[in-house]
Amino acid sequence: MxxxxxxxxxxxxxxxxxxxxxxxxxxxxxxxxxxxxxxxxxxxxxxxxxxDVRLTPKALAYSFAYIFVFSWALIKANLDVASRVIRPSLPIKPGIVQVRTKLKSKIGRLILANSVTLTPGTLIVEYHDDLMFIHWIDVKSEDVEKASQEIIGQFEKYLEVMYG
Amino acid sequence: MACLVLSGSLLWPVILKKDIKMDVLAIIGAFITLIGSIFMVLGALGLVRMPDVFNRIQTGTKASTLGTILSLLGLALIVPSWSGKLISFILFVGLTNPVSSHVLARAAHHLKIPMSVSDRTVTDKLSEYYNNNPKEVEE
Structure with missing residues (x-):
């Protein structure tokens, strides 16, 4: 207890x-x-x-900042997908890419996966330990490192401090 | 529907004779609800236009999440006394919507539903991973 x-x-x-x-x-x-x-x-x-939740002042400040980072990413995602839907040429280039996360804790990975699903054209399909398989509506890079940086880099920075 | 909401909120002060501050809040709320419903419409359009299951899930999740969040936020501005409950709805939608779409996508991939009809799909690392590690495939 x-x-x-x-x-x-x-x-x-x-x-x-x-x-x-x-x-x-x-x-x-x-x-x-x-x-x-x-x-x-x-x-x-x-x-x-x-x-695994940390209660240090820095973690609390990062949690607060994360709300804004996430809301901004959510709005950007919606405008991006909406513009793709409206354009007559339907500019999509879908594919499933592999990314590797640095997070160790379960709640950190949970929130990362939820955030990724809600942000620019990405959707978690499958998940093994630290490997995540993400369906990306516009594949920019098939390389694991570059895709990780592109998709989960912005969230990982905060979640690492919050949950480890 | 959005136009109905908007015109309703513009008539609000005339019908109910409320004070000015409340009306401004109600009009802002109506605009936010309108933007949310536009996102919902775009999501529905995406469901029709996208070529395969995964892309449909993508547009469905995103549009419905932001659309629902904005509609509920607009409602919270129109009726401030409901805001606590509406915010808890927003949290619920934000936590459960990605999970359900992940499960749908995972099931679709597991059933080997083809990725796209028009050969636009670039890569499928998950199938490669399963081919390289056959024992990881769940029954």
Whole structure:
């Protein structure tokens, strides 16, 4: 049983409770706090996924910055794909490329895979240890190193600090 | 539908006689919802135009994710008291949408659905990987 895991889980549950109730009356806040700590103590003794989250100030700052990096990438992805769809010539050059990730933790890889699926023309197809097979709508490079830099470089920089 | 939403929000102050600040928020929200629905339309167009399964999944995921997020954000501006719940919907969509499209793409590749009908496909490293490591292929 780890204090850090329980702390993170109960904070998440508590925020969810407050959002769903949409009020800050003392009764609701107190019962929510008791319930969220109780539930995370019962069910989250061995949450391995949350174990890798780092709580240093630098990691928290990077998590905050990551939201903006990711939103910008999401908007860019949509404009890119939308422009490809509209153009009559349909300029696509699809293919499945291989990339290698430096991340070790499971939650880091999870968030990386989710981010990659939502950003410029890329989609995770298969995944073995540190190899990811990505369907790319416009293949710029078939080389593993170059493709890794092009697709996951911008996210990896942040996720390495956040989760390792 | 988007035009309906927009005109509805422009009539909002006349119908409900609310104060000015709320109306500005509602109009901004209506514009954001309009942009979101444009992205949804483009995603639907992409589903029709793209040549194979993987490219269709690509356009489907991206357009529907940003379209849903923008529509919900616009709604949160129009009705501020719902914003907490709408933000939790946005988180839910953002976490689950990529997973479902990944699973669809993985199943499609596993069933050996051909990559493209018009020979545009450049490379398929995953099939090469399976040919080189036959024991990695799951049943």
């Amino acid at each position: 780890k204090i850090k895991t329980i702390l993170i889980m109960s904070v998440i549950l508590f925020i969810g409770w407050l959002i769903m109730n949409n009020s800050l009356q003392p009764g609701i806040v107190i019962s929510g706090a008791i319930l969220s700590v109780g539930i995370s103590m019962i069910f989250c003794r061995y949450c391995r996924l949350i174990n």
